[in-house]
Amino acid sequence: MENFINLNGKVFLVTGATSGIGLETCLQISKYGGIVIGVGRNTEKLNALSNQLPSFVGINYDLINIDGLDKLISKIDHQLDGIVHCAGIVQLLPIKFFNIEVLNKIRKVNYDSILVIISKLLKIKKINKDASIIFISSIASEMGMKGNSIYSSTKAALNSTTKVLASELASQRIRVNSIAPGQVETKLTVEIESKVSLEAILIDKKKYPLGYGIPEDVANLSVFLLSSKSRWITGAVLNIDGGRSSTF
Numbered sequence: 001m002e003n004f005i006n007l008n009g010k011v012f013l014v015t016g017a018t019s020g021i022g023l024e025t026c027l028q029i030s031k032y033g034g035i036v037i038g039v040g041r042n043t044e045k046l047n048a049l050s051n052q053l054p055s056f057v058g059i060n061y062d063l064i065n066i067d068g069l070d071k072l073i074s075k076i077d078h079q080l081d082g083i084v085h086c087a088g089i090v091q092l093l094p095i096k097f098f099n100i101e102v103l104n105k106i107r108k109v110n111y112d113s114i115l116v117i118i119s120k121l122l123k124i125k126k127i128n129k130d131a132s133i134i135f136i137s138s139i140a141s142e143m144g145m146k147g148n149s150i151y152s153s154t155k156a157a158l159n160s161t162t163k164v165l166a167s168e169l170a171s172q173r174i175r176v177n178s179i180a181p182g183q184v185e186t187k188l189t190v191e192i193e194s195k196v197s198l199e200a201i202l203i204d205k206k207k208y209p210l211g212y213g214i215p216e217d218v219a220n221l222s223v224f225l226l227s228s229k230s231r232w233i234t235g236a237v238l239n240i241d242g243g244r245s246s247t248f
């Protein structure tokens with residue numbers, strides 16, 4: 001029987017390939033026959049993925065380096081059928097301690113980098129017709145967690161850019177969507193959980209009717225959005241959060 005999802009021979013750029021949601025996205029793409037070009041800073045993990053997956057090319061690049069992105073682009077020698085921007089960082093900072101350097105760092109990784117990458121790839125016609133672009137946003141883009149103004153604003157920027165690019169790129173049948181997860185247990189959540197009390201974590205967990213998620217929950221939606229089965233979905237911001245944002 002044929003798989004519902006078929007990514008055979010298609011090539012996808014995944015940022016944040018070395019951990020959590022991005023890593024699981026690489027595994028799922030590979031499972032459905034796709035080829036992955038994965039970006040991250042951890043060479044050991046990139047090499048491990050190259051050894052583990054039949055078609056994985058790792059590129060070691062620090063996305064904070066916006067001015068050097070031509071170097072990253074020059075290493076992409078395939079036409080792309082899709083992009084999943086998973087790279088993301090967070091730092092909780094109450095507004096009293098607002099710091100412009102922190103804003104710039106988080107914004108560059110979470111938002112600026114992917115816009116520059118997409119712009120450059122389009123200019124050199126490296127993104128195929130019918131491609132699918134996914135931004136990993138967050139329910140924090142629409143829900144106010146104390147101390148999270150910088151991270152939340154970068155994710156809200158991804159949401160609005162999703163709609164603008166969906167409109168701009170529809171003539172090439174390039175689809176653009178965001179996935180907005182709730183709490184998924186990864187390295188990133190360790191950073192958040194280290195800043196709040198155990199009691200606060202337990203209270204938060206209770207707000208998830210289906211509990212916290214795992215990276216595979218998000219990656220499953222990513223591969224669907226990358227596949228032709230989602231051909232009529234564009235400009236959408238899809239919450240995936242075990243009911244957290246839609247129930248009380």
Ligand SMILES: NC(=O)c1ccc[n+]([C@@H]2O[C@H](COP(=O)([O-])OP(=O)(O)OC[C@H]3O[C@@H](n4cnc5c(N)ncnc54)[C@H](OP(=O)(O)O)[C@@H]3O)[C@@H](O)[C@H]2O)c1
Nearest residue numbers: 016018019020021040041042063087088138183184186188
């Ligand atoms: N986990 C959650 O609960 C949750 C909820 C909502 C949204 N999200 C979003 O989901 C995405 C993935 O998060 P995650 O939980 O999977 O986090 P994670 O396990 O910490 O992974 C983050 C990834 O981003 C990469 N990265 C970070 N800084 C980078 C930089 N300067 N240059 C290049 N790559 C960089 C890391 O690679 P290296 O370490 O190799 O550089 C890593 O592969 C993020 O955008 C996050 O905001 C997560």
